[in-house]
Amino acid sequence: MADQPSKEQVYFLGVDGGGTKCRAVLVGANQAVLGTGEGGPSNPYHGVARAMESISNAIQHALKDAGLAPEDTHRLVVGLGLAGVNVPSVFKTVEQWDFPYLATYLTTDLHIACIGAHESADGAVMVAGTGSCGFAHVNGESLIVGAHGFPCGDKGSGAWLGLSAVQAVLLADDTLGPSTILTELICEQLQARNGIMIVERLSGAKQSDYARLAPLVFHAAQSGDAVATAILKEGAEYLDNVARKLWARNPGRMAMIGGVAHKMTEWMDADLVTRLSAPLQQPEYGAVLFAQNAYAQQQRTAKEA
């Protein structure tokens, strides 16, 4: 009967939450993946309630995918790695959320990405997804570079690429900037006929809405568009500088992840790109390792007390 779930059996679940979506993975005792789930935007800096709902959805999907019942929610030990919680007040708000899980451990999306990429060993990660940032964990010390969010930071990210493209297209619309094939591509995607209709379509647009325009910048640059090329070069130069800053900490290994990471490496310094390693595990799996480590530590502390 050893393999049968006892009353005390817990499940470990990791969540990677970013500006556009979140991913949850649920593992059993032997580290085997039992189920996965996805949810919507989950950066609490851009709205805590929305992020918490997205995360809850992703977790429920993972539970269902694993063939577990909704009441098994209280048997979950959850590791949450979220964008935006590098801001202290955001961390505090999320930490105080009334989670229905057996235990919940919170950290940044950067931290879990790093744990996953290097299977808990020292290392560094660069993120170029909806947002952008860098993180190194060496000898017990962490360094965060960027992670300032949209629109104040996040250069070289999908949202930054999209906004930069829109800005260039609107300048061109007033014949105050060079004409570019980005105009055609963005008008087509947003179903807009001119500059003011682009503005109309982007009314209330969020980070993730701008990030959806990023593929058009790569597409235009491939066709030789000078404006798109300039945007990509500026973004890549920033990412190069972040990478150099992280290497200065001697992290040993560095991985680059996120929705536009692969495309951006084509514009980055080749010397830096060749030094990148593939992540050993996905960030959501890093969140599982984070939760397992934190839970084990807490159990030990409880025993000692």
Next chain:
Amino acid sequence: MADQPSKEQVYFLGVDGGGTKCRAVLVGANQAVLGTGEGGPSNPYHGVARAMESISNAIQHALKDAGLAPEDTHRLVVGLGLAGVNVPSVFKTVEQWDFPYLATYLTTDLHIACIGAHESADGAVMVAGTGSCGFAHVNGESLIVGAHGFPCGDKGSGAWLGLSAVQAVLLADDTLGPSTILTELICEQLQARNGIMIVERLSGAKQSDYARLAPLVFHAAQSGDAVATAILKEGAEYLDNVARKLWARNPGRMAMIGGVAHKMTEWMDADLVTRLSAPLQQPEYGAVLFAQNAYAQQQRTAKEA
């Protein structure tokens, strides 16, 4: 008894609504100003309900200031000149708002600024306030340059200056950009000790919040700060280009208005600045002229029918 208000007497009221605040002016039959009022942010592109509330507040203040009663609301013929209604769908939404006034006529803040600046004659206006844009009205034809809103457009505006400064300070915080006295100034104003606290303070920041940081950029540049100087030069170059585009329409006169207009002229092309004329009337008074003209036209049409 000719001077006593008859039951049919109407009052004309003009509103100039922008990203940070709105101003209302109420005039009597002889064009004399009877009262004025102010309200909060009133760019409906950034939220229709909030803008309508700000406008209603400004109008009620003007009514009170004029010694009129709240029930005189229905005797008002209102001209609304609002930022953001150059976006067709925003115009439509505001136009369909259930206003309690005798008559309400809607147009852009640019249009009423131009009417005011040149007392209904042909001319052009440049706006550098919370947002930025240009407008020319010549021989019955209008041209709008910019007016794309924050963060997609509005170069050289207060909000753009503030955001650009924050971006530079956050780069410097990661030692990825030149160190600048803007850091000290922005940290002081936002009561932040470092980059991530700046991000925290600006959580959910709006166009008007960034615009409040603009004076710091002028202040830093005056002290010789290279980063602030570069920001101001880039913004001024854009405004120069807008001015040239407007002059190409031969507007005869051009005025420049808005919260950062005066300061920005110090960074603009001197040849363009010397050609600027002082506005003859304030935009809210332009809104009165707009309302009077529209109302008279409607009365004529009604008589003819």
